[in-house]
Amino acid sequence: MTITENKPTTIIGTRLLRREDPPLLTGEAKFTNDLNIPGALHLSVLRSPYAHAKIKSINVAAALKIAGVVAIYTGKDLQTSWAAPMPCAWPVTTDMKNPAHYPLAIDKVCYVGDGVAAVLAINEVASRDALDAIDVQYEPLKVVVDLEDSLSDKNIIHTDLGTNKSYTWPLLVEETPGCVEEAFKKAKYKVKERYVQQRLIPMAMEPRAIVAVPQPFGGDITLYSSTQIPHILKVMTALTLGIPEQQVRVVAPSVGGGFGSKLDVYAEELLCMALARKHNAPVRWVEERTENTQATIQGRGQIQHVELAADENGKITAVRVRIIGDMGAYLQLVTPGVPILGAFLYAGVYDIPKAYDFSCTSVFTNLTPTDAYRGAGRPEATYAIEMAIEALAREMKIDSFELRKRNYIKKEQFPYTAFSGLTYDSGDHLLAAEKAAQMTDLAGVRVQQKKQNVPGATKLLGVGMSSYFEMCGLAPSRVLASLNYSAGGWEAATVRVLPTNKVQVITGTSPHGQGHETSWAMIAAEKLGVAPEDVDVLHSDTAISALGLDTYGSRSLPVGGVAIALACDKVIEKAKLIAAHQLECSADDLQFVNGTFSVKGSPDRALPLAAIAFGAFTAHNLPDGCEPNLEAQVSYDPPNFSWPFGTHMCVVEVDTETGAVKILKYIAVDDCGNQINPLIVEGQVHGGVVQGIAQALFEEAVYDSDGNLKTSTLAEYLVPAACDVPPITTGHTITPSPTNQLGVKGIGEAGTIGAAPTVMTAIIDALSGLGVTTMAMPASPQTVWKTINEATRGGKK
Amino acid sequence: MKVSITVNGKKQDGDVEPRTLLVHYIRESLGLTGTNVGCDTSSCGACTIHLDGEAVKSCTMLAVQADGSNVTTIEGLAKDGVMHPMQTAFMENHGLQCGYCTPGMVMAAIGLLNENPKPTEEEVRLGLEGNLCRCTGYHNIVKSVLAAASAK
Numbered sequence: 001m002t003i004t005e006n007k008p009t010t011i012i013g014t015r016l017l018r019r020e021d022p023p024l025l026t027g028e029a030k031f032t033n034d035l036n037i038p039g040a041l042h043l044s045v046l047r048s049p050y051a052h053a054k055i056k057s058i059n060v061a062a063a064l065k066i067a068g069v070v071a072i073y074t075g076k077d078l079q080t081s082w083a084a085p086m087p088c089a090w091p092v093t094t095d096m097k098n099p100a101h102y103p104l105a106i107d108k109v110c111y112v113g114d115g116v117a118a119v120l121a122i123n124e125v126a127s128r129d130a131l132d133a134i135d136v137q138y139e140p141l142k143v144v145v146d147l148e149d150s151l152s153d154k155n156i157i158h159t160d161l162g163t164n165k166s167y168t169w170p171l172l173v174e175e176t177p178g179c180v181e182e183a184f185k186k187a188k189y190k191v192k193e194r195y196v197q198q199r200l201i202p203m204a205m206e207p208r209a210i211v212a213v214p215q216p217f218g219g220d221i222t223l224y225s226s227t228q229i230p231h232i233l234k235v236m237t238a239l240t241l242g243i244p245e246q247q248v249r250v251v252a253p254s255v256g257g258g259f260g261s262k263l264d265v266y267a268e269e270l271l272c273m274a275l276a277r278k279h280n281a282p283v284r285w286v287e288e289r290t291e292n293t294q295a296t297i298q299g300r301g302q303i304q305h306v307e308l309a310a311d312e313n314g315k316i317t318a319v320r321v322r323i324i325g326d327m328g329a330y331l332q333l334v335t336p337g338v339p340i341l342g343a344f345l346y347a348g349v350y351d352i353p354k355a356y357d358f359s360c361t362s363v364f365t366n367l368t369p370t371d372a373y374r375g376a377g378r379p380e381a382t383y384a385i386e387m388a389i390e391a392l393a394r395e396m397k398i399d400s401f402e403l404r405k406r407n408y409i410k411k412e413q414f415p416y417t418a419f420s421g422l423t424y425d426s427g428d429h430l431l432a433a434e435k436a437a438q439m440t441d442l443a444g445v446r447v448q449q450k451k452q453n454v455p456g457a458t459k460l461l462g463v464g465m466s467s468y469f470e471m472c473g474l475a476p477s478r479v480l481a482s483l484n485y486s487a488g489g490w491e492a493a494t495v496r497v498l499p500t501n502k503v504q505v506i507t508g509t510s511p512h513g514q515g516h517e518t519s520w521a522m523i524a525a526e527k528l529g530v531a532p533e534d535v536d537v538l539h540s541d542t543a544i545s546a547l548g549l550d551t552y553g554s555r556s557l558p559v560g561g562v563a564i565a566l567a568c569d570k571v572i573e574k575a576k577l578i579a580a581h582q583l584e585c586s587a588d589d590l591q592f593v594n595g596t597f598s599v600k601g602s603p604d605r606a607l608p609l610a611a612i613a614f615g616a617f618t619a620h621n622l623p624d625g626c627e628p629n630l631e632a633q634v635s636y637d638p639p640n641f642s643w644p645f646g647t648h649m650c651v652v653e654v655d656t657e658t659g660a661v662k663i664l665k666y667i668a669v670d671d672c673g674n675q676i677n678p679l680i681v682e683g684q685v686h687g688g689v690v691q692g693i694a695q696a697l698f699e700e701a702v703y704d705s706d707g708n709l710k711t712s713t714l715a716e717y718l719v720p721a722a723c724d725v726p727p728i729t730t731g732h733t734i735t736p737s738p739t740n741q742l743g744v745k746g747i748g749e750a751g752t753i754g755a756a757p758t759v760m761t762a763i764i765d766a767l768s769g770l771g772v773t774t775m776a777m778p779a780s781p782q783t784v785w786k787t788i789n790e791a792t793r794g795g796k797k
Numbered sequence: 798m799k800v801s802i803t804v805n806g807k808k809q810d811g812d813v814e815p816r817t818l819l820v821h822y823i824r825e826s827l828g829l830t831g832t833n834v835g836c837d838t839s840s841c842g843a844c845t846i847h848l849d850g851e852a853v854k855s856c857t858m859l860a861v862q863a864d865g866s867n868v869t870t871i872e873g874l875a876k877d878g879v880m881h882p883m884q885t886a887f888m889e890n891h892g893l894q895c896g897y898c899t900p901g902m903v904m905a906a907i908g909l910l911n912e913n914p915k916p917t918e919e920e921v922r923l924g925l926e927g928n929l930c931r932c933t934g935y936h937n938i939v940k941s942v943l944a945a946a947s948a949k
Contacts, residue, residue, distance in 0.1 A: 021888040024896025025880060025903065027831015027871035034830035125814075205835045205843060205931050206897040256833070256897025257931050289836040513895030513932045679891045683937060687894060690934030714840035714929065722922040722935040751934075 011526040012742075015679040018518045019533075020511075029254040032209035032226045033286050040211060040282035041070055043272055044127035046117040046134050047295065048109035051145070051366035051707025052157065053138035055108055058117060063133035068126030071279070072134065073118045075104035081274045083242030086330070087265055089232075089486040090337035096167040099158040099364070101330040103267035103274075108141070110157060110329035111366050112707055113294030118271050120283065143366045143707045147303050147324045150363040157329065157364045166327050166336060168361045171343050173419050175354040183318030183355045187309035191391040197302040197380045198777055199326065199701035200694075201711070202373045203719055204512075206256020207287035208296060212272035216280040222249045225269055228258040229550040230510055232487070234542045236265045236333075241273055252540040255512035259691070260372035261296050262512065263552045264333045268295075293712045298701055299373020301326030302339060306346065306384045308392050309355075314403045316392075318355035321346045321384070325362035328369035335371045336362060340483060341471070341553075342377030344420045348385035349429045349469045349645060350407035354419045366707045372552060374691055375752045378470055386466040386757035390764065394773060400761070401437070404467055405430065415738065422471070422479075424643045425745075426735045427671070429467055433647040436465065436669040439731050440649040453769055458656045461664075462766025465649045466757035472746040473642030474553030488637065491555070492547035493563035495524060495571050496631035499617035501610035503528060503535040505567075508548015509560035510540045514748065515680045516556060520564055522676055523742070527568035528609060529595020547635065554644070554746025557676065562740040563636035570632030575612045578630075581623040582615065583607060642737055642745035646670035648689070648754035652762040656770070659785030661697060661763055669731040670750050674743040678732075681747050686728045688751020694720050695752075696759035700778050718778075767791070800864045804829070805873030813860045820844040822860035823870060831871040831900045835929070842928030845901035845908075846870050852908025854901075854927070871900035874907075883907050883945045892941030894932030902928050906942045915946055 023029040060072040085100045104115045117134055121127035142155040150157075150164040157164055174180055184190060211224040221243065227233055230250040238245040255262065268285045276283040287296070302325050309318040325339040339360040346358055389407075393400035408429040409416050416424040437443075442463065449461040474480075475489035494506040505524050509516055521535035528535075538544050551560075572592055579597035580587040583605055590597045598606035612630065615621060619628035651665040668685050675681045698718040702710045711717040736743030756777065763779050764772055771791040776783055801810045804827060811826050823829050823846070832855060835843035844855045847869040874881035883903050886892070893899040902925070909916065909924040916924060921942045922935070930938060 017888055018891065020896070021893060022880065024893055024899050025871075025884040025887055026875055027829065027900050029896060030830065031833070031897065033834075034824075036828070203931055204897075205841065205895065205929065206833070207835065255895065257895040259931065289838070289841075515894070683891045683894055683933060686934035686936040687932045688934075690936075691931075713838040714836045715838040719929050719931065721927070721929060722925045722939060723919075725935060727918070727939070728934060728936050 011522050011532060012676050013678070016518060016522060016532060016677055018515045020515055020517050031206055031254045031256055032211060032224050035211055035224055035253065037211050037213060037282045037284065040284045041120045041122065041279060042124045042127045043275065043283050043285040044119045044131050045115045045268065046119065046131045047291065048105065048112060048114040048116050050109055050138050050140055051112050051143045052141040053109050054141065055105065055116065056137040056139050059135040060117065063119065063130040066126060066130045066133060068122040069130045070120040070122060072130065075102060075106040075116070078104055078274065079106060082240060084240050086267065086270065087236045087240060087333060088331040088335065090334045090484065092169050092336045092340055092484055093167045096336060097161045097163065097165065098331050099161060103270045111368050112709060113368055114329065115267050118275065120275055120279065145365055145367060145703050145705060145707050147326055147363055147365065150365050151324060151361065157366060164363045166331065166362045166364060168359060169340055171356065171358040173354050173356045180318045180320060180355045180357045183309045187317060188312040189310040189314065189392060189395050190307065191388055191395055192307045193388050193391050195304045195306065195384055195387060196776060197300040197304065197383065199301040200299045200373055200699050201293050201701050201717055202259040202261035202299055203717065204257035204259055204261055207289055207292045208262065208266065209286045210269055210272045211282055211284040212276035213282045214276040214280060220247045220249065221273055221277060222251060223269060223273055224251045224253060226255050226262060227252050228255065228262040228510055228512055228552055230540055230542055231508060231548040231550050233265060233269065237269060237273055240270055249543045252510050258512045259374040260299060260376060260552060263372050264297055289714060290712050293717060294368055294709055297332055297371035298368050299370060300380060301370045302380050304380065304384045306388045308388050310392055314392065314396050314398065314406050316350055316352050316407055319347050319352060321358045323360040325360055326367070326370055327362050327364050328367045329364060330369050332369045332371045335369055337485065338370065338372055338377045340377065342381035344422055345378055345381035345469060345471060346385050347419065348382060349409060349467045351409045351413065352419055356419050367703060374688065375749045376553070378749065379692065379753045379756060382466065382468045382753050383757045387760065390761050401465060404433065423640060424469065425640055425737045425739050427643060427645050428733060428735050429645060432645060432669045432671055432733050433467055435731055435733060436647040436649045436667050439667045439669065439729060440651065440665060442649065445651055460654045460656060460766040462652050462654060462762040463649065464652065464758045464760065464762025464765055465647060466754050466761065467647045468754045469643055469645045470554065470750055470753050471641045471643060472554035472749060473558035473638055474555045475641055476639060477637050487549065489549065489559065490635050490637040491549055491560040491563045492633065492635045493560065493567045494631060494633045495564060495567040497571060497609065497613040499614050501530065501613045503530055504538060505535055505564055506538045506545050507560050507564060508545055508550065509556040510550045512551065514551065514556060519557065519676045519680060520561060523561055523564050524568055527565055528571070554748040557744050558642040558740060558746050559636060559638050561676065561744060562742055563634050565742055566636055567632045567634040570634060571630055574632065575609060575630055577623055577626060578612050578616060579607045582621060638739065640739045644670065644672040644745040644747060644750050646750060646754060648758040650758050650762050652759065652766055654763055654766040654784060656788055659781035659788065661779055661784060663693065663726040663759065666726050667729045667731065668751060668754060669733065670747065671733045671735050672747040672750065673735060673737045673745040676744065682730050684747045685730050685751045688749060689728050689755045690720060690725050692752045692755020693725055693759055696756045696777055696779060698724065698778050798861050800860050802863050802866055802868055804868045805870060815859070815861060817860045818856050819858050819860045819863050820855035823855060829870050829872050833897055833900060835897065840929065842905060843898050843901040845904040845928060847904060847908065850911065852905045871904060882948055886941040886945035886948065890937050890941040890944055892933065892937045898928060898930045902930060902938060906945065909942065910946055914949060918943060
């Protein structure tokens with residue numbers, strides 16, 4: 001049962017405008033860099049220009065003479081400041097190799113951007129001037145940038161580990177031993193594909209910013225940071241710095257986007273805290289964009305080998321996947337777990353037997369560390385299976401949509417126990433796909449395509465699609481335990497009805513653009529029968545919201561939002577006891593509708609929540625043993641992931657003379673169960689889709705063979721502008737999740753997961769008449785032109 | 798160096814280092830932190846303000862170059878507690894998510910409509926080319942600007 005089936009809803013499901021907007025629209029909102037902390041020293045970090053080098057010497061004498069410079073520290077100077085190396089919370093295997101990683105490099109640097117020295121000065125200008133005056137002598141070492149080269153161990157980056165391989169994580173599921181191999185032997189059709197997930201730069205528009213404010217005589221320290229994870233940061237910084245946890249408070253002010261890049265514990269956060277304590281003064285640091293592209297984590301970075309076996313009808317009989325994952329120079333907070341988040345999804349939305357052989361080997365490179373970037377493992381998996389399905393359809397010479405239909409998990413199979421043992425909560429893939437086809441006018445486009453794509457034509461039409469499943473709503477704690485993740489996946493909420501019947505919701509989620517204040521107020525208002533504007537939502541400050549696991553992995557609504565609904569239930573339960581006491585009836589005889597308790601059958605015997613809230617505050621007339629005040633706290637551990645799904649389609653026109661790709665139409669049909677606020681859901685899809693389109697067409701962190709990032713600014717790294725992307729037509733189906741009372745699923749990453757394969761399959765479809773069967777991402781005009789040329793002229797030109 | 802700039806209707810006299818960018822003067826000396834900085838290559842447009850009525854990126858010029866000019870920042874748009882119609886249009890059309898690019902985007906959008914009061918969708922997209930947003934996919938930003946144009 002879901003809330004929408006239970007009773008008429010008045011607030012949930014409406015397009016309520018966001019309460020977050022006025023301060024953001026008027027400049028009132030304060031981002032971390034806007035905080036004016038008197039007496040703050042400014043931190044600047046000297047970064048390595050070499051991808052791999054020994055540090056021979058560091059001379060800071062000249063830099064220290066610059067007016068305003070207070071102190072300069074090297075990695076060696078600070079060696080004793082750390083109680084532990086920087087944390088990696090996801091040791092995916094027991095024998096995973098994890099090089100010690102400190103906020104400043106000690107003996108050698110392992111990527112361009114690795115911190116070498118920290119300058120403290122009275123202002124930003126002086127601290128940056130000092131960077132230029134520090135003399136570091138390096139002895140360059142051989143650089144590893146290529147994944148396959150890294151795997152060969154020809155040059156080992158962390159010599160103490162003896163290998164560049166961090167781990168191999170297998171997932172072999174076989175009904176009977178050897179059945180995968182057997183299936184491939186017996187298969188009527190087989191495909192074997194190799195895909196490259198290029199490195200991407202998350203590029204939140206707000207670069208990171210930090211201020212650490214110590215309290216010299218109490219030992220407490222407050223960290224203001226542009227982070228997605230104030231709660232996790234509190235625990236991790238306390239452990240890394242050896243500060244008692246209760247003395248650390250973390251606040252995330254307005255945060256200008258994250259996309260996973262602010263889901264980390266960063267060197268600069270630790271440096272600001274350590275130096276603030278050392279100097280008994282606030283320390284601030286603000287990232288420049290060029291630093292952001294090198295010192296903030298990057299995403300993706302995988303080589304994928306995917307094989308499908310299928311019977312004569314195209315029914316998939318086995319899946320085999322081998323991944324090489326690029327960890328970069330060190331393991332950040334969840335770096336090794338990213339490919340594992342995708343490990344279960346290489347069968348996509350398809351019904352396959354227990355014949356699944358996945359293995360991921362992850363390696364170190366002399367590049368910026370990777371970590372979670374919007375979708376984290378799941379866009380990679382979806383891309384691979386959806387591209388491989390297209391390859392299989394080509395092999396069989398049938399329409400790829402028809403092939404998908406033969407393999408979709410059917411509506412009546414839900415809840416569906418997958419090969420992996422995971423249960424997919426609910427879904428109707430065919431419905432979503434047919435809706436997408438109808439919105440695309442697929443039949444009409446195919447007719448047009450036949451007319452247009454004639455021999456000699458230079459503007460070719462293509463249609464692409466992808467059907468996706470997202471494993472999100474991270475996550476059931478026991479499942480995380482089985483994956484060796486160091487924390488749980490619950491979320492906390494407190495709901496408090498104040499004496500005047502205004503409501504405070506305190507959430508452990510930490511929004512940075514997702515509109516939680518609006519959506520969480522809607523949930524509480526719906527449950528408690530109050531107006532949304534009477535609900536205040538507090539978050540992102542560990543002194544106010546003591547418990548939480550923050551925002552990532554499309555978890556906030558299906559875990560944090562559900563926790564709020566459950567806390568409201570607890571408040572209502574308590575209020576009901578008070579109401580029964582005051583109305584002199586049994587609690588079982590009471591109903592709670594639109595904010596009022598009334599005796600079933602006697603509507604005149606009623607008490608509004610307002611009266612009970614005030615009564616709970618005065619505590620003059622409470623039942624025996626009933627505590628004053630009306631509040632409840634819940635920590636909710638979800639019983640399952642949430643499994644949003646959908647189908648995206650797009651129509652492209654490829655200019656074979658220039659290689660330019662134009663998206664003529666983009667249709668996204670997503671199903672995230674019940675929608676709390678469709679306005680916000682659509683916004684999440686729009687943004688996600690454009691990030692996926694960006695991977696398909698524009699973005700790549702390009703490195704040269706010496707490990708220099710050639711796309712270190714926004715002038716070189718092509719984040720699309722408004723004129724580069726099409727309008728997005730959104731549609732939806734609604735298949736409520738049966739695992740939570742709101743019937744909701746996450747929607748933060750869906751767009752990104754669906755979009756890249758949709759665009760890439762469309763490009764290949766457009767060019768199929770020319771013999772093009774593969775295309776590298778990003779499909780820039782140059783890449784497209786080159787690929788066409790290779791296909792049509794044997795690459796001779 | 799002495800500068801005198803009228804900011805949001807108020808004349809401000811200041812003394813700046815010659816290398817101070819206008820955006821840093823606005824944020825740090827005047828305390829108007831609504832104007833954001835998102836890059837160091839004049840690519841993102843988060844710092845867009847109006848200089849003598851025209852939308853410009855305030856990181857592309859020095860404070861001293863604005864001497865004698867009239868500057869409007871995002872803080873200067875609302876009048877008597879009522880948001881500018883462009884701000885309202887962004888709110889009504891969910892034209893912002895994290896809000897970091899928003900001040901610059903709103904200033905650029907107003908500049909766009911000043912030059913072309915009734916743009917087509919394509920003209921809006923081209924007109925906002927210099928302002929990057931990572932959250933919205935631009936769909937609702939374009940919708941907001943078109944809504945503001947049709948309300949004029």
